[in-house]
Amino acid sequence: MLFGHSMPVMFAAAIGCFAVALAVVALRSRQVLFLSVRNLLRNKRRTIITVTVITFGTTGLMLQTAFMENAFTSLRDATITSGLGHIQIYKNGFNEKAAVDKTKYAIDNYGDIKSLLVHDPVIGKAIKSVTATVEFNCLVGSAEASAVCMGTGLEVGEDDVLSATDRLVEGRRLDGAGQQDEGLIGQGLAHAIGAKVGDILTVMAVTRTGAINAVDMSLKGVVQGAATEYDNTILKLPLKHAQQLMARGDVSRIVVLLNDTARTREVSERLGVLFKEKGLDLETRTWEDLAVYYQSVVELYRGMFIVFLVIVLTVVVFSILNTMTMSVLERVREIGTLRALGAPKTEVRGMIHVEGVLMGLLGAGMAIVSALVIAFVVNHLMGGLQMPPPPQRTFGYRATFDLVQHPAIWLFGIFTSLIAGALSSIIPARTAAKMEIVDALRHY
């Protein structure tokens, strides 16, 4: 996600600091607060224009953030339900050494492990499905042509859930009622070998003992996944048929799908504890560890977001700075009077800072309202915005502004507005405090 888990807490803490500072000012120097409020009301038009600039900037930032959160969520869910699952379980050492020989790191007690997971009192209810897979490189051939492909043997019936992102282009999905020799291939692969539903294809692979083996596959369906690369290479067989092809009874990995993605880390940690307790030589990887494309997209978007944030913040800060500088220059004699009457420099500085922060607060409030209105219009009245397919993806999606679902965005909006108000008041406050009293009193 755009903001890490600790960011909402940090935003809330920072906002809390501003609130405490304002409260301290209100209690210790009541006159600073009410002079600040009165000064903002002195030139209502200028204050309204400045607050509007803050509102526009903050609304833009909030909507941009909500849009990106939606994009990340869509991409995350597509990634997870493209067969990756939330958590994958392997034999210890699979990820480091299985590139050489996958069969050496296979899991041969899948049934026991599945039972252990689904019946665990801590995480059992969090699990949506557990399925085993066998992966193999293979060659698939039709009457016209043959192509290299990535084969996956999986439990029939579970694939609907695990690969929910896959769209059925032709035919039907694998199910328990079908034949054991039925299979699915990706759309790109189907085009490459000129295959259509109903064709009998030959699937050839090298077994763990080094022998070449082949099985027939009746093409039951053609699917389209989220990625072009997936479409061009994927071949799915029922688990037993794949095990027959590979002459093995074990599985490569176990894929766990959860009801709630937010519990991934918790479940993964629990699995580690369970495996240790039961003496199982297994390791886990979460979808975050495995979804390299997703992580790189998030990093890219984060970088773009920071650039956008800096630009918007700069524009907003300079707008407020301009207004506040003008306001201070119009009040030179008044500032001299305050100082002559006995207001210390800190009080004069504080007054200007409070004006900046109050404008930021007003802008934040208006930004939240306007962002909510825009989000409502787009999400519910327009049904979202149709987005084209991202690079290397095969289909687009309807983007929405996920504002309500992410309180961090609200906090971020408030925090940004307050920071803009505070930053922009630094120079005017310093200017006001540094004035020579005598010169200020005689200013015209």
Add this chain to the structure above:
Amino acid sequence: MHNPNYVLEVHDVSKNYVLGRHTVRALRNVSLRVRRESFTVFVGPSGSGKSTLLDIVGCLGRPSEGYITINGEDPAKLKDASLSAFRARHIGYVFQTFNLLEVLSAFENVEYPLLLLRIPAPERKRRVTEILDRVGLSDHTSHRPSELSGGQRQRVAVARALVARPKFVLADEPTANLDSQTGAAILDLMTELNRSLQTTFIFATHDDKVVARASEVLRLKDGVSESC
């Protein structure tokens, strides 16, 4: 050794200003003492240094040489926060251009020095109401300066100068921006308050009508005092 009869003592004060390549000596070795409860006037033509002297006496600027004491205390050693508090406690100001805070009402303008001194709310209300009544503005407490006449504004300024019960009130040409009738009324007010509240008033002026009311007169010419 501080003499309690004098609220202000100026010891050999000089003030120089650097303007470009030139140094202007606005005050030269001025020494004086202001008696408590007096109505003292610094008089002299334009450029004589009376406003500069008032600035130094009011702790709004520091002398280039010499020092002052207010009620026996030398404010020169104080840092900004302490010096500001010193001004709030001991000195009241009445400016030629009134210098009221435009966003505050008459009541709030007069209340402001008491807020700086952290006077509790009930006491603040009592003092402000009393002093506004004294200056004849009890019917205008909620009016902003833009809703008051020049004379009324100066009355608010006088009330603000007195509300904190300072050691003395400084007034730099307070009637210069008023017509003669209003100016006379303001002078009457200040004279009466000087008597009734026993507050010391120190004026800077070139107006003979003001000089006529003074109990003490200091003449300045070219930065030098001619009498005390």
